[in-house]
Amino acid sequence: MHSHASAFDVIDSLPTPFGLIRSGVAPDHQDVKNASSDFSQIFSDSRIRYFGGVTVGEDVGLEDLEECYDAVVLSYGCEGGTVMSLGDDSDSDSSTPDCVYHARKLVDWYNGRPNSSPPEFRLTEEGDLNVTIVGGGNVSLDCARIILKAAVEDQSLTTSDVTNEAYNRLKEITSKANKVNVRILNRRGGMQSAFTIKEFRDLFKMSKVGKMGMKILSSEVEKSENEESLEELKGTRPLKRLWKLIGDVSANSEEGEKANLEVRYFLSPKGYERRDDGGVSSLKCDVTKLEGAAFGQRAKKTGEEEDVESSLVLYSTGYKGKVLEGLEEFFEDGKYVNEGGRVGVRGGGGEGGSEGGSRYYASGWIKRGASGIVGTNIPDAKETVMSMVADFEGEGGGVRRRKNFEEILRKRGVRWVDWKGWKKVDEVEKRRDRVRVEEQVREKIVDLEELMTIGGGGKVE
Numbered sequence: 014m015h016s017h018a019s020a021f022d023v024i025d026s027l028p029t030p031f032g033l034i035r036s037g038v039a040p041d042h043q044d045v046k047n048a049s050s051d052f053s054q055i056f057s058d059s060r061i062r063y064f065g066g067v068t069v070g071e072d073v074g075l076e077d078l079e080e081c082y083d084a085v086v087l088s089y090g091c092e093g094g095t096v097m098s099l100g101d102d103s104d105s106d107s108s109t110p111d112c113v114y115h116a117r118k119l120v121d122w123y124n125g126r127p128n129s130s131p132p133e134f135r136l137t138e139e140g141d142l143n144v145t146i147v148g149g150g151n152v153s154l155d156c157a158r159i160i161l162k163a164a165v166e167d168q169s170l171t172t173s174d175v176t177n178e179a180y181n182r183l184k185e186i187t188s189k190a191n192k193v194n195v196r197i198l199n200r201r202g203g204m205q206s207a208f209t210i211k212e213f214r215d216l217f218k219m220s221k222v223g224k225m226g227m228k229i230l231s232s233e234v235e236k237s238e239n240e241e242s243l244e245e246l247k248g249t250r251p252l253k254r255l256w257k258l259i260g261d262v263s264a265n266s267e268e269g270e271k272a273n274l275e276v277r278y279f280l281s282p283k284g285y286e287r288r289d290d291g292g293v294s295s296l297k298c299d300v301t302k303l304e305g306a307a308f309g310q311r312a313k314k315t316g317e318e319e320d321v322e323s324s325l326v327l328y329s330t331g332y333k334g335k336v337l338e339g340l341e342e343f344f345e346d347g348k349y350v351n352e353g354g355r356v357g358v359r360g361g362g363g364e365g366g367s368e369g370g371s372r373y374y375a376s377g378w379i380k381r382g383a384s385g386i387v388g389t390n391i392p393d394a395k396e397t398v399m400s401m402v403a404d405f406e407g408e409g410g411g412v413r414r415r416k417n418f419e420e421i422l423r424k425r426g427v428r429w430v431d432w433k434g435w436k437k438v439d440e441v442e443k444r445r446d447r448v449r450v451e452e453q454v455r456e457k458i459v460d461l462e463e464l465m466t467i468g469g470g471g472k473v474e
């Protein structure tokens with residue numbers, strides 16, 4: 014690995030780099046998106062090539078990789094949304110009504126992921142937009158914040174790099190609505206909240222300046238304070254701070270002039286109340302209570318039920334990784350089973366290849382499962398690299414497999430966007446005649462064909 018003969022190719026199914034930093038992290042969190050500049054720096058090294066717009070498992074298979082590379086690092090994230098399970102006594106009509114989606118639909122769309130489409134926004138008979146987000150993590154807060162910023166005309170949405178299409182549509186639907194009511198549902202209590210204080214505080218601050226109210230029921234705060242949860246609270250400073258803020262929000266709950274955010278606890282979805290037009294009018298929920306020992310408390314149905322008025326339901330219940338065909342034996346529960354990043358060996362090398370197979374490694378979400386922030390991936394990737402270094406040390410480190418990945422793509426008629434091509438796309442996206450306001454970093458290109466064409470790629474059919 015330390016050898017100058019080592020060469021690295023980065024293959025991504027999108028013509029644009031940066032994974033979820035570009036297509037997941039919220040557009041008003043530019044400070045987080047800045048992490049992409051560290052990533053860009055590595056491409057100034059001539060030993061690293063970028064193949065954007067090439068999907069492993071579709072355009073190329075593992076056999077192709079094994080003809081080219083001694084080591085393959087699986088770092089393709091978790092692109093599948095978890096399937097929402099409704100309680101056992103969900104209604105007999107098992108079809109999903111319109112306007113019910115995994116939160117990823119909204120996230121992909123507002124972030125301009127190619128081939129994404131908007132969720133359908135319908136208003137209630139009273140003319141309100143009632144959005145229910147199931148799951149209480151930071152992705153839920155992102156979705157809530159983007160919709161609420163559009164509703165209260167927060168300038169930081171205008172200056173963000175949310176796409177023009179999403180910006181205009183969100184502004185249009187929220188201005189048409191009498192009220193925009195966003196509810197975030199948690200199955201357990203306040204002390205088991207999965208969001209972090211920074212993201213929660215941003216919403217609290219919004220409620221203090223604009224036409225937005227924020228509510229937490231005091232009865233649910235009280236119910237959250239059972240003996241086991243108070244035990245969980247002891248000695249954990251971040252949770253203490255979050256719990257204090259939740260208390261402050263609850264004590265100062267008020268109705269907003271235009272928009273409301275309500276964080277609800279002890280509710281678990283069990284079915285839908287449907288509208289005649291095929292949409293949803295409410296999410297039927299079981300009321301829950303906490304059961305079990307501290308740090309392992311679970312939500313248990315109480316037998317009570319509650320309907321939460323909803324004209325749009327977003328399930329923000331996590332992401333799940335998918336296996337690449339041929340690696341099933343190493344895959345379990347949405348991620349690769351690994352030791353320090355080592356997954357296993359496969360294939361026997363191809364023409365000009367050495368004996369033995371290619372070594373497979375994993376890093377990021379597909380290694381650990383879909384959790385952790387961008388920063389969590391740094392020590393995780395270091396661990397994987399250290400394993401690779403140890404495995405290849407003493408073997409000369411040189412390129413043993415002779416096939417060039419580029420040749421395989423050319424032969425197969427697959428074209429790609431290289432790093433220079435991406436820089437062209439980047440330049441166009443940053444052009445001042447494309448942006449809404451001067452402060453907007455870029456207006457993303459969302460059309461796959463356009464991206465491929467500008468980047469010099471474009472698949473040959």
Ligand SMILES: Cc1cc2nc3c(=O)[nH]c(=O)nc-3n(C[C@H](O)[C@H](O)[C@H](O)COP(=O)(O)OP(=O)(O)OC[C@H]3O[C@@H](n4cnc5c(N)ncnc54)[C@H](O)[C@@H]3O)c2cc1C
Nearest residue numbers: 025026027032033037038068069089090377378385386387
């Ligand atoms: C909605 C959302 C918001 C988030 N917000 C924040 C935040 O504010 N701050 C923060 O620190 N973290 C945030 N995160 C977490 C952060 O995005 C992840 O920790 C990080 O992106 C995971 O990196 P990864 O490389 O494992 O996966 P990814 O970032 O998903 O990268 C995987 C890459 O693999 C490519 N790929 C997938 N399949 C294939 C294939 N078959 N062939 C070729 N390429 C493929 C994809 O196109 C993608 O570019 C957020 C996550 C989500 C989902």
